[in-house]
Amino acid sequence: MSSVRIKWLASIWICVGLQVVMAQDCSDPAPLCFVQFNNITVDSTGNGPLMADLNCANPAMNGTLYQITTIAPGDFQILLENIQCDTAGNQLGDGLILTVYDSADPCNPGPASIIACEMVSDQITLDLTAATADQNFYVAIYGDMEAGDSGPADCGYELQTSGEAVEFALTVPSVQYEILLGQSVDIEGVTGVEEYLWSGSGQITEDTMANPTITPNGIGEFTYQVMGTQGDCEVTEEVTILVQPNIIPADVITPNGDGINDEWYVLFLDERFDRADVRIFDRWGQVVYKSIGYGVTQLWDGTNNGNRLPAGAYYYVIDLKTSESGEGPVFTGAVNVIY
Incomplete structure (x- = not known):
């Protein structure tokens, strides 16, 4: 073969995720595969699970949590942008809170593990550095509440990460x-x-x-x-x-002018193989026909330079030239000229 x-x-191509996420169990963070398009929502009373003040001490308990696992040491970036919040009469917060930490326990990060904690209403880029491969960072996104707000806004956003430490x-x-x-x-x-x-x-x-x-x-x-x-x-x-399909050369031609088998047909050898090298030899090894490609205007009619050839066996070599090297596969066989 x-x-x-x-x-x-x-x-x-890069790994792209699409999901709508409410508050989740902090023990099962979603992987952040370069780009996530999410939507933070609250219930009709404004008291949904994402309602929070700037709670940097324990962000995972009231937001959408992502895990970034580095593939190499080096720098990387986290970008939070395209924030679109649906607010109503200033009763809902109009932004998001972004918290990044590297705790061994994502459910109980503790203040010492907090790398960044920012209120964001437009966009923000954080520059981070991983010391090793397989280092875990956690990103929590949750609703922003200020004094007088009855709940966080319904906000859509785009969160992505890039850089040598995380990209594949x-x-x-x-x-x-x-x-x-x-x-x-x-x-x-x-x-x-x-x-x-x-x-x-x-x-x-x-x-x-x-x-x-x-x-x-x-x-x-x-x-x-x-x-x-x-x-x-x-x-x-x-x-x-x-x-x-493989080509199928005819094994007989009868070039007697009756319109039946007057030319040599090769089934499936058509314009798809326009580089094919087709040669026919007599029994002494002399070339009696050659062509590049084998279209309907190139069919061999049993002649050599217009001269009728004697009856007998002739031998063909067809190189389709479809491989990367420009040679092969090659088909060989005999065709008999009968009058």
Whole structure:
């Protein structure tokens, strides 16, 4: 079984989460996978679970809590922006409180573990530094209440993190592979995360490898998905493989002018293989026909430079030139000229 490798252009994707979160159990923080789009809400009385004053001593108990796990030592940033609060008659707070801490116990951080605690109504960027990989930081977002407010506002926001200590990217091929039935594709260049899992029909060798070999099990377009995992964050991308049928050369031509089999036909050898090198030889190894591509205007009619060839066996070599190296797969065989 042959393999085909095709060049590709890389695309980079990041892990994006979409969720609506109320106050939660601080023992189960949500992973912050670069970007979260959330909405803080309260109940109709304004006494919802997110109602809080500037409570930096124990922020996790009354807000939405995220966990950031670093992948390397170094700097990173936390950005809270696009805050849109629905306030009513100044009875609701009009912003959010952002608290960051690095306690070993997210439910009881204690004042000493607080890195930042800010009231935010527009946007804020915090610059942080991780000492090691696998270091946990916790980010609590909860409603801002001031004197006279009956509850925190209903606020939408965007929270994201970036920087060398936290970023990862799943790099995958971004072009379609094209092979013949029975061939395989050696995936190359998939990188960026700790764990991989491929899925799709046919045979996938080592589906937990970054770059497996894939053999589809039919003709047509096949889509394969790779899921990359980094800590608690997941990102997926797809690879498409188009499987064409193998070419089928005729083994006889009868160029007698009756309009039946007067030319040599090769089934499925068409404009898709416009680089194909087609050559036909006589029994002494002399080339009697050659072409690049084999379209309807290039069909061999049993002649050599316009001269009718004698009946007998002739031998073809067809190089489709679809591989990355520009050579192969190659098909050989005999075609008989009969008058």
